[in-house]
Structures are given as C-alpha cells and as structure tokens.
Amino acid sequence: MKSLVDELLESYADCGGINHLTGVNLPSKMAVAALTQDLLHIIFPGFISEHQVSMADLPRETALQLDSLQKRLEIEIAKSLDMLPIAGQNAGSVTLDFLRKLPDVRGLIQTDVEAAYQGDPAAANKEEVVLAYPGVEAVAVFRMAHVLYELGIAFLPRMMTEWAHSRTGIDLHPGAEIGSHFFIDHGTGVVIGGTAKIGNRVRLYQGVGLVARSLAKQVERDEQGHALGGKRHPTVGDDVTIYANSTIVGGDTVIGDRTIIGGNVWLNRSIPPDSVALYEAQQLSIHPRQRNNGDWVI
Amino acid sequence: MKSLVDELLESYADCGGINHLTGVNLPSKMAVAALTQDLLHIIFPGFISEHQVSMADLPRETALQLDSLQKRLEIEIAKSLDMLPIAGQNAGSVTLDFLRKLPDVRGLIQTDVEAAYQGDPAAANKEEVVLAYPGVEAVAVFRMAHVLYELGIAFLPRMMTEWAHSRTGIDLHPGAEIGSHFFIDHGTGVVIGGTAKIGNRVRLYQGVGLVARSLAKQVERDEQGHALGGKRHPTVGDDVTIYANSTIVGGDTVIGDRTIIGGNVWLNRSIPPDSVALYEAQQLSIHPRQRNNGDWVI
C-alpha cells in the first residue's frame, strides 16, 4: 500500500488549489449545517423540536439555545475573519451584531409565510407552510445569511445558503437584495444571483433563474475577491410573478412592477410594468404522431 | 446575553403565524423522515437493509418492522387528528386502514419499476432501478402518502412527499391521481399539483411541471383549509410522454392519450390525442458569434 500513499502525497504536492493543508482553518461544513439548523429552531420556535415547548419553559430554553449558538457561531466567524480580516472587527462583536438582527429577520420571514399562505391554494394553513414548504426554509436561511454578508463575513453565508440549496434545490446567493412577502413555490432549480434586486410581494416558481451573462473570459477581481464590473443580475419590481423554468439574464434587465412572465421564457431584455410576456401556444408546432423506420420521430 | 433573549421573546409574542408554542403537538419532521424510510424497507424488502434478509427470517423480521411502524405511525397520525379531527375516526383505526392498503400499493409500485426498466435503456436490470432511480423512490413515497391523503389525514402525507422532494428534487402533491406504470426519469424539478390527473403508462422527464395558474389574489378556503374552486392542475391521458422542463398549466388543460410533448414547452391549452407538440428548431435564431466592445453578445 505504501506506493499508493506516496503517489497521493505527490499529487497533493503537485496539484495546488484543491488542497487546504496549511495556514488557517476553514469553516466546517458539518458545523455550519448544525448551526443553520439550530438558527431555524430559533426562527420557528416549537416547529422543529421533537418535544413540545411550553410557554413557561420558553425563556429558559431560548436562553440556553442562544448561548450555545453564540459560542459556535463565534468560532466559525473567527475562521472566516482569519482568512479574510475586516479592519476593526472581531468575531465576538460580529456575532452579537448578527444575533441582534434576528428579531427583524423574523419580522421579514413572517411576511414570507403570510405570502405563501395567502397565495397558494394548496396550503391548508400556516402550520403546513412552515412544516412542509421548502421555499420558506430556503428564504429563511437566505435572510439570515444576507445579514452576515452585509456584515462583510466571507465563506459562512454562502455555506449556509448552499446547505439550504442541497436540501431544497433553491440556490439564493446571500448578496441578493429581496423585499418582503417573497414566495418561492416548489422551488427546485431556482437560482438568484448575488447582485439581483427583487421588490416586495414577488412570486417565483420552480426553475426560475435571475442570472448573469457569461462572457467567456477571465474574471477580474479586487483584493477581497469580489468581481469588478458591478451589477450582473436582473432587477425585478414589486408584485411580479414569474412562472416555472423562466431564465432572466443580465444586470441591466428590469422586470417592471406588476408584470407577469410566463413559464419557459428566455429573457435578455427589460419588460415594462403592468405587462404579460409569454410564448403563445400557436407558436408550437402541433401535428399527428408518425413513425419513421418503426421509431417515433421527435 | 439577557437582552438578546428578551428581544427574541418579544419577537415571539409579536410575530404570530411562525411560532407554534401552544396547543397541540405537530408531527415531527425527524419522526416522519424515519417512518417514511422504514416504510420503503417494507415496500422493497432486502434492498435497503445493511444485512441480507433470508427467506427463513422474513416472517419474523416483517412482523417486528410492522409492529414498530404501527406504533410510530399511530403517534404521528394522532397529532394530525388533534389538529384537524375527522368525525368518527381515531388514530388506531386510520393506522390499520393505511397498513392494510400496503400490499395493493406494492402492486402499483411494481408496475412503476417495470415501466422504468422497460422504458429506459440506461437501466441494466431491475435491481439498478430500485437501488438508484430517484423517480422510483419519489413515486413509491407518493403512492403511500396518497393513501393517507385519501383517508383524510392532514400534514403527514405532505411531510412524507416533501421528505422525498428534498432527497430527489421531485415534488408530488399527495392529492394527485396517478395511474399505473408511471415513470419519472432523472426527475429533478418535476412538480405535480394536488388536483392533477394522470393516466396509465405516462412518462415524464426532469423539470416537467403540471401546475396551476396563479391568479394573484387571495385564496378562499373551507373550514378544513382546502381551497374552493376545484381543479387547478392539468389532466394527462394514457401513454403520454412529456420531455424535460415542459410546463403544463391549468385545471382545464388536457393532454390527449398517446400524445408526445417536446421539451421546454409552455402550454396553457389542451392538445388532442395522438399528437406531437413541440418547438421546431427553425424557430431558433442561429448566427455566428460576434464581439461587442470585447464581450461576447447574447
């Protein structure tokens, strides 16, 4: 077995960029998963735990949970700051800043649950929305990660949203700006890029992407690793609905307020407010099935 | 730390609808996940357990598994009935009614495995279909959840199909009616709404949605939380094939028997039987790549 080990060790020496063997520690995927799950407990009290939490026990339980969260968050935030320091900041103060924003974040998430319940005939009550809607979970994790992103923390927010992406198929970059009453239904395949801006009361269905043009050349970055060149992802106004699998491309593309985008649309230019944009059924070619050499032709 | 706890407790008092701190217990996500996994063991004996089950041990093993399942199912069903009672029903009798349907459910699932094996050249044998096809797992969980849905149980069936959704990217509402020999290939992004009707021998590819029109107004519901207004999702006939990423919208949309729908279609009207409906390649704009200010233009 010795030579196999040696070959691998040589490969570790030769292939840079996919090893992380020296220098500071990286945030741990497993620790971030556990942290994010516990943050969801704090956001939705009584929904996730195995045992029933009584009103009498709530203050003590909440204090215990926060205490544990604070310690573990500080460790992962410290790792991010070791990799990419922020002048005048330390892990303890950033952790506190983040936790102090949680009540505001809960206020926003309440509007998201409300939007899901009001908008979806399949939701029998709000309990079902919190228990069973992947979009609600993904958006709740995004809203917390966005706070960390705004505080300048690297790695951790993206690892949080990727944890939710793996569970829900919904890929929300923590840099996006998203208004209140946001509802993603079904959600698998949704992608929202890091410079997208979304208004209030927007509804997206599965497979909708707010994405960048890919210009097939090497990206230029500043010292923090942020890409130069500004906004790459679309802007979506208030009260917009975008149906399943539509792809909106480009940083200067704007979908106006109250506009509806049909499903399966590829859109690389702006659409005015109060519009409907879709492919008409008559553009489809519809003809009888026929055989060619015994096979069906498509 | 005290003030942080107080702020959160105030938020729990202020933000209704995303707490569940009083009243009856909700079904537990973790318990439902374990239950659904164990139900799959019962459906596919010998496929999932770590150790080999011999024919001699099978009766004893099956009895032990059923006994454990029955007790745990009854607990979760009781929670659903506490939230939304059904006149004349108790958790014990509903649990038995459900378990007695499992042999019939296995008969249907066998037709699904058969359809995957007969229809997919990538399947080398039926063992591979059961071991590795996410569509088979998602449909098996759906068929069990549908039985609970028909028995009137809230929460639990949707939590079961959402467990499968998280694992497979396939979102099947337990209310849908789906015929035999149903095959979802690859599957990520598939969505089938709760009032959809699907015939026998239907094949869907990844990203296909049978979804509702979204009317952007507040939903009206009855006392059980069910939406008023009837069928919102399409009807699909026998022997239909729908290719990847197509979205079929609306409760009065009907795809006729033996029809083929191409991929990436947005369809909000009916298609007759024995048809092919698709976008022709000549509708694409195809031109040489060109540069504009050094960037590729799309």
Place this chain on the structure above:
Amino acid sequence: MKSLVDELLESYADCGGINHLTGVNLPSKMAVAALTQDLLHIIFPGFISEHQVSMADLPRETALQLDSLQKRLEIEIAKSLDMLPIAGQNAGSVTLDFLRKLPDVRGLIQTDVEAAYQGDPAAANKEEVVLAYPGVEAVAVFRMAHVLYELGIAFLPRMMTEWAHSRTGIDLHPGAEIGSHFFIDHGTGVVIGGTAKIGNRVRLYQGVGLVARSLAKQVERDEQGHALGGKRHPTVGDDVTIYANSTIVGGDTVIGDRTIIGGNVWLNRSIPPDSVALYEAQQLSIHPRQRNNGDWVI
C-alpha cells in the same frame, strides 16, 4: 397484527422484481454514501475534516484513510462482481486499479476547480469554490465513478453518482465522457446521459440536459444489461457554453466547438461551430395585463 404480516408476505411472494430476498447481497446505499464521502476527503485533503491536518501528520493520516477505504471499497466491489462477474477480475485487483487512478483523477478535478474560479465572478477564491460549489462536488464524484465504470463494475458507480445527485440535483451518468476544465454552475436539474461526449472547457448552467430521444418501445439489451443501439446522447465540442434549462436531444446531435446555446432551448439537431443559437426576445408575445371575469389571464 398477524393477518397484516401475512398479507405483506403474500405480496412479497406475488410481486417479483421489487424484492431482493434471495441470492447474493447488493451494494449497500449507506456504505456507498460513506465511501463516496471519504473519497472526497482524499481528493480535497484538509477541506472537509473537522480538525486541521498538519503537513507532518499528512502521510500517516493519508495511509490510515486509504487503508480503511481499500477494505470497504473491496467489499462493495465484490458484491457488484457477485451480481455481474467480469472474466479474470477479482475485487482486490479492481480496487487497487481504481485507487491507483486517483492521482490522475485529482489532476482532472484541479482543472475543474480552476475553470469555476476563472469563469465565475461570484467565486471570491478557490477555497470558496471547493467548500461551496455543488457542481465541483458532483463532477468530482462523477470522475471517480467513471473510473469504476470503465473498469466494468456494475451498480457501484451509478450509486455513487446518484448519491451526488441527491445532494446537488446534478445527475451525471458514470458512462459519459467529459473533458478537462468542466464547469457546472448552480447545477440543479442538470442531466448528462451515459453516452454523451463533452469536450474541454465546457460550461453548463442549471437545468441543462444532454438526453436521449424516448422511442416509447421496449428496450433491447445484451447479456450484461447494456442497451443495444449505440450512442443515444449528444456530443458537445470544446469551449461550448449552454445556458440554463436548455435540453439537447439525441445521439447524432453535435454542438460545434466554441458555440453558445441560449437558455430554455429545445434542440434536436446539430449546431455548427462558432455559432450562437437562441430564441430572440421579439418572439415573445408582450401585451398589457388584463382581467377576464375578475381573474388575471395567462
């Protein structure tokens, strides 16, 4: 409870094809999941483990990991060979052949990480790419599974890529041939069929499928279970970019070198090199929103 058990046992006797109660053992899903996770540790040393690995400890840690991996891999490979033997091969020699290829596989994966970093403005550094990009994980698992597939091993490679599919929404059949510097961004819903061929420096976005025509008749297979009839999935040249949700169909479809395919395209014929193929925005029907009987019409 007795009669319930008896009914299930009768169902096991009646419904063949979804039981596995006799004969040889199948590979275990749980064992394959743990193995694949541990292989990723070996590929990306220092990225996944909870504790920091020092350069001094690396040889000893690597030797221990390889020793454990070798034993467990041999067990699962032996199960595959029991089901579908290969003349002149035993599990021990196949396991060694596979492990000896890992340094080469790492070399290829390094090009994939490089392509993600160079091509995606959202990536701040290569550490973020390895820690948070699901496409990198799915392609790394695919590259290892492809080695096992080439060695003729059944079940195991597909179970490895399906483990990654469940985590990432990216479904890469281990039989596909994929060049260097391969980048799948976001990735949910991507499907690449087992006879697809992909060149170097190709970039795919979420929801892109390289898939087969479905001919709605029974598949013919050889003794090993492989479908007769040859190549069923497309060929993609070097330096091609395919935007989100596009579906490319058929074994004789070729996308030429340096060509760009827009999003949401359904394509069942070849596109020449150095082209752009997309739907123009003017093909969309864009009109003011209007109401019909109080509902918005789409």
